[in-house]
Amino acid sequence: MSAALDTTQRFLFDDQDVRGEIATLEHSYQDILSRHPYPEPVKVLLGEMLAAAVLLSTTLKFDGLLILQARSSGPVSTLMVECSSDQEVRGIARYDDNVQSSQALHELMPGGVLAITIDPENGQRYQGIVSLEGTTLAEALNGYFATSEQLPTRFRLQADGRKARGFLLQALPADRVTDPEARAIAWEHLTVLAASLTPEEQLALDNETILHRLFHQEAVRLFTPRPVRFHCSCSAERSGNALISLGREDAMALLAEREGEIEIDCQFCNQRYLFDAAALETLFDRAAEQAQRLH
Known part of the structure; x- marks a missing residue:
């Protein structure tokens, strides 16, 4: 089975200090889901976590492992996803019989915490922890970056049990635009455009079409996609x-x-x-x- 549908692809705005990434997981997502009989809401959450981990791994310059883990006392007690610097992913969820298809994130994982762990092959292990707040995982991750000292970042995550997609925008250090007010206006403009992407469009459209749909008036450069695949490091x-x-x-x-x-x-x-x-x-x-x- 070809892994061509499982990629992560970077894009840059030529006139702004902003980068982006679009992650697509199909075969790798299905490989992970096939190991356990997850109910639909858990499949969706796990897919969003996988897409988020891939996106996060692309923001880091390291050889090693990124671990994204959410824990709660609710119906979904654990979500854990690992993504290597080579975009090799694996994931698992723990849940009870009280999972309902209509429940939002705060109902499935009430009072939860989200931990992002960076485990480089060489260097010190780092972990950041934030409350799992918001109605979606993307909102929780947006909140994590908003409360940290890192660059402004926005996530959009979608999964339906068959495909998982992740979309990221991240501000870069001042280079092309150095005026703080102009940078803030540009960032607001691009994030408003990105927010217009519907869940249906995110799951159905290819990367080029998504970027044209959102940013056809901007100068955007799309880079060569990199493969994503399921790989378990057990032995x-x-x-x-x-x-x-x-x-x-x-x-x-x-x-x-x-x-x-x-x-x-x-x-x-x-x-x-x-x-x-x-x-x-x-x-x-x-x-x-x-x-x-x-x-």
Whole structure:
């Protein structure tokens, strides 16, 4: 199956200090949804989270992982999405039987918090947390950027269980336009135009048509799209390392409790990793050998 429909594409305004990004997820979105029997409202929220994570990853210059996580005491207790700097995504949701199709974000996740975590391969891990306020995830993210010291940013997110789309506008440091009042007027003008995009148009139209529909009187440059794909970073090695962290004695005790076979399931993709007594012995022998070499 081709991944051509799963992309993120940057655009720039030649006469303004503003950039944008449009993310489209279809096959990757379906790959993630196929792992769990989510109800429709959860499919929608998860799709919006996936699109948001892809958009956020494009605003950062780093090699590593961006983690977008929402938690609440409501019907949807957890939404968690990861997007790598290569735009590889995975996601999961936790919910109860009280999810109703007519509920808005504040009803599905009342009193929720939204955490954005940057986990670079080299460098310090960073996390920002904000209350999950607003009727949509896009509103919550807009509020996050409005209360932070980062550049003005606007999100528009849509998902319908089949396709997820994300649209972002972000102000850039003063370069082409240096007058603060002129910059504020230009930003207001572009965000008002962006707000006229309907949910139906966002899900149905291609990127070029969206930009022409919104900004046909502006000088806009559209860059080459980059692929987005579903990828789960779980592995037998990582599962084995989790058992090693228990220690040999506790791992063997767990093996006895599980009647000779430990099963570790990946919550994201449902992949199962099985470890019997021989596999555990091999794991701990190798770990011991590696520890000796290090010393």
